[in-house]
Amino acid sequence: MIRSMASLALAILALMAACRGDERPSSNLVLANRIASREVILFFESPELLLVPETRTLELPQNEAAALSIVLRELVKGSANAAIPRLLPEDAVVRATYLLPDGTAIVDLGGPSLVDGWNTGSHGELMAIYSIVQTLAANFPAVRRVRLVLNGQPAETLAGHIRIDRSLRPMPSLVR
């Protein structure tokens, strides 16, 4: 009994040591963990039905790939001006973001409204999608195009109108 308990304790100690080894920060994480205050531009819809910039200061990791999701989660929260409406459903979430070497930012969206079928019009869908595209393009020079996926899977549209089965680039005609 004592021998088996000792074996178990040794196994646990070995496992803990292994885990500590895994937690050793990689050089990439060191860069990601270097946090600095940075002014970012978020895009929301104006009463003229165009996207307008709003600046906000955020604590962001210097690693751009790691900063994408933080900026987008700030965008999803909505404008600081309560009179300006949210563009994405209230329960929308940014699950993850990835930045591919060719400059494609992959944005993985989720949340019940988007996943179950978002009931909005073309205009609402267009503004929501391009607020994301415009925000990423304005803040991250490395981002050349944006590909949206839903719950980790490619999707045709978010609400039945605007195609998201290909990468999207900023559309200046939507911005004031």
Added chain:
Amino acid sequence: MKRAAALPAVFGLAITSLLLAQSPFQVTLRLPGGDRQVTIVEQPPHLFVAADELVAALGGSIVRDSRGFRMVIGSAEGAFGSDSRFGVIGENLVEMPAPALIADTRPYAPWQFFQQLLHVSGRDLRWDPVARVLEVKPLVRQAINAKVSLVDLEDLTKIVFELPAKADYTVRQEPDAFVFQFRQPLHGPFGERSYESPYVQRIVFQGDEVRVQLTSTDVAGDTYRLENPFRIVLDLRAGEGMGPSGRPQAPRPLRPIDLPGIRIIVLDPGHGGKEVGAVGANGLMEKETTLAICRRLSNLLGTTLGTRVILTRSDDSVVPLEQRTAIANQYGADLFLSIHLNASAVRDARGSETYFLSVEASDEFARRAAERENESPVSATGPVVASSDVRLILWDLAQQQYLKESSRFAELIQEEMNVITGVSGRGVKQAPFKVLVGAMMPAALVEVGFISNPNEEAKLRDEQFQNTIAQALLKAIERYKSEVDAKSGPETTAPASGF
């Protein structure tokens, strides 16, 4: 990391399926008169048959036009385009298990397409994967047991035929009857039954036909199918839906190929079924209003312009976005108009918006691929088509050759809509609308009003305003048709196709 792997996995699957494709080779085609050879392409799990060889072996003929391939075998007429999963047999749109393809200049379609085509003329086609033989036999038609119910509602009579399994059929409209023609005999619950119904005199089961005899010629009807269990529904109403003569219009054949002018218009009521679209604060649903406006516009177009009008849906059903465009392509439509109601987070947003497809800057690679493709040598039977990935990109670019016409069409719609909404300064816009991508004809999408604005929601609910919208859209289509007609001289041909 699993999520990150999802996209590469999809691309990997596409590449794998391309690698699995084999070069064309010959198998035995067993006909009642003896064996022949026919060329096939295997792309597991699909088997594609060379259309020209099979059609010739069965005594038919096949022609190629800018939209695809049309064939006649006896009484059966069919058509399919490359890269599309949808084909036409007679008047019916059929879905194939895989898109048709072209290899070595020769068109190939899944064998199941030809099976359905042969069923029209009482023959069957089977693929025996063990013996590796395609066999043509007379079709053994087993009778189907059908149930029927008729319900008179307030202003509608609903007839439902319930069948044990999916069945192929066509609907023929006669002045005072709807006739459902099946490919098998039907055993109905009765041979003939009379009804005391405002629109239905009697229903007759006879062989492979079911005849719904109407009480007068002034009855309009919509028919659609429901699944699980398989049902065919016929909704009958007074008056609406009459043709120019005041009578229901008999089906007309597919349009002659590549004639200039506007002869067939496809109207696309946005959303449907569980995809309700936008919903107003007071409960108005986009899917219902778009269908109502399309029906009104369809009637106006039929009576005023005499054009053939096809709706991508005539009931509350889900129609995939790709299928909406496929319907327009396979019927060889000259104009495609998708009708929607708008919604915005900005509550007082109002007025109409009209869109045509935008060309994304990210399509640069696709454009270059298409240019290379268009420079390919052309053989006597058609262009030499390159690899499948390029053909997929070409499908993406289908609408691009009509952007100028689509822009003009959208402009006219916006002008007419601005007149009725009283909102000026709204221009035509471009956006990457999924429903417009594959349209091989001028195409636009109109957002007739903002359902998210309670004032506009109330107007959109009003039938008079729905009529006003339909009238404005009719005027825009009339203006566009006049412009096309003015340009179309006897020597005018259809737009050159890059396909």
